[in-house]
Amino acid sequence: MTPNPTMRPVTFDCCHGWLHLPAGRNATTGVVLCGPFGYDALCVHRGWRDFAIALTAFCGMPALRFDYPGTGDSDGNEEDPRRFRTWIDSVKAAAQYLRDTTGVTRLILCGLRLGATLAVLAAEELDGVDSLVLMMPVIAGKRYIRELGMQHQSWLKSPMGRESADPYDDARAVGVFGFQLYADTLEQLAAVDLVHHARASAPRVLLHDICDSVSMSRLAERYRGLGAKADVQIFPEYDKFLVEPRLSVPPRRAFDSVFEWLGFQSDTIATPAVEILAPHADARIDFAAGHETPAVFGDGRYVGVFCQPRRALQSAPAVLLVNAGAAHRIGDGRLAVLMARRLARQGIASLRMDLGGIGDSLHHENAPTLEAVYALHSVADATAGVESLIAAGHREVVMFGVCTGAYVGIHTALAHPRVVGCMSVNLPFFLWGAPQTKARALHFGSNRMYWRAIRSPRKWLRLLTGGADGLAKVMELARRCNARLTSLVTSPFEGRLGVNTSTGQIRQLIRDLGRKGVQTSLVYGSLDTGRDELETHFGPSGRRLDRQTNVTVDIFEELDHALFSYTARNIVMAHFEKFMRERFRGVGTPVSRPVAWTEADECLR
Secondary structure: OOOOOEEEEEEEOOEEEEEEEOOOOOOOEEEEEEOOOOHHHHHHHHHHHHHHHHHHHHHOOOEEEEOOOOOOOOOOOOOOOOHHHHHHHHHHHHHHHHHHHHOOOEEEEEEEOHHHHHHHHHHOOOOOEEEEEEEOOOOEHHHHHHHHHHHHHHHHOOHHHHHOOOHHHHHHEEEEOOEEEEHHHHHHHHOOEHHHHOOOOOOEEEEEEOOOOHHHHHHHHHHHHOOOEEEEEEOHHHHHOOOOOOOOOOOHHHHHHHHHHOOOOOOOOOOOOOEEOOOOOOOOEEEOOEEEEEEEEOOOOEEEEEEEEOOOOOOOOEEEEOOOOOOOOOOHHHHHHHHHHHHHHOOOOEEEEOOOOOOOOOOOOOOOOHHHHHHHHHHHHHHHHHHHHHHOOOOOEEEEEEOHHHHHHHHHHHHOOOEEEEEEEOOOOOOOOOOHHHHHHHHOOOHHHHHHHHOOHHHHHHHHOOOOOHHHHHHHHHHHHHHHHHHHHHHHHOOOOOOOOHHHHHHHHHHHHHHHOOEEEEEEEOOOHHHHHHHHHHOHHHHHHOOOOOEEEEEEOOOOOOOOOHHHHHHHHHHHHHHHHHHOOOOOOOOOOOOOHHHHHHHHO
């Protein structure tokens, strides 16, 4: 039986990465994979990982993918100075690490979007780069900056964007969906123009584009004029790759074309299985308040990053941060990384992990879906994360999650005896229910959003001219009204005469959390659809939970659903710190555990 290729988390020069090695082959050529920036990197993470695995399996070459400084799991922040220069240097450091670790003497730099541009600029300063593979490279920095600005303006025009518009982001940076480029980075990027400035750096260049563009043709001619063999290939399937993580589909034809261009044949049926190896003992990233180490646990199935404070509060619970949707462990806007390092300053340890089938953790099934990940496996996966924290010496654990991660947090808190608290942000539903439940939560806006839209003549014009799916929205609102009426009518009879509704099951869930003593914080944006779910079962703003001593409900005007805005992320992080201080012994002023359930249960009857 042929052994599987392997992947191992590594660190170098304050960067976090993954080293992919072929099974039983000694290669002379290795590949450095330079991923895109920001939200693009979040979207393609899983497909980029599969590409690295396929490179090792089909081409027999070691590959290294990594996060640039200030991005992903690497050290630093986006707003740190000299980011663009630092990113170029990190590509050079990755090339040196790959050479030192595997002994390869020839290099291929393969980049996607801004990563392709960084690969070009790094290759001009490196020796021994045999080939450049540039997938949709950012050819002109100014055009890319305008593109990000247009995407951000489009989001600001959406209902959630208007509610969470943030002057801080607008004034100091350009970016989209929570990822920003700041002043000196913008200045350096704006000066990039590959058509006019690219120099000879590799004898072979492969260029990918979504169409036959003039700028790409000019870039190819530029390389040919410099003596390189430059090939251009068109792959329109990229528009299904660079979309939100839950919808991203890897461009198999594009990947196959890279293998063929490199002289190898690939198996297009499936990505080969991979074995995840534990990190080396010296894998570590230090920062001011502590350090982080890559983690592989659950019999090699799950991956994550332990964040340990320099001065730990021994009696404080550790925090487990889980995925939201299909975004890998760093979270939208890099929330999980920012929160973990902020908690370290308070003396609190944390683990941010990937559930099975998301990010870098292994699949449970050959063709995983988000419904399967969350409905079938998520609580068991998160429980493995809890056990990993316990094995590291933490007696108690608090869960934190956004959207679907909020759902996982509540149910893991109920399932594991060592979980003593959870904060669920923009929880879309309490019970998974039918497969269409999540689709409703993601597709339709909140009731308040629709009531506001009714007052807009422009919205009425769109509806009357067929520009909005009015019938579907009316049917969804009718469903919500029916659910709320059903909840009100059946509440007095719940548990009697055989009446058993979803509202009763949800109230039972809250009662069970109370009996277990789980400190629970429910946090919502004012226009979030999860707030409608809360109010369906617990009244306006969840007021039926007011007398429940272990449950709090907080609603903030500034929160968009995924916490894309700078303000939203900081509100949630500050609120979580307050929650930890007020609810757990050893973190600020201790509070007593909730009173006996017989008192608190009254509000749910």
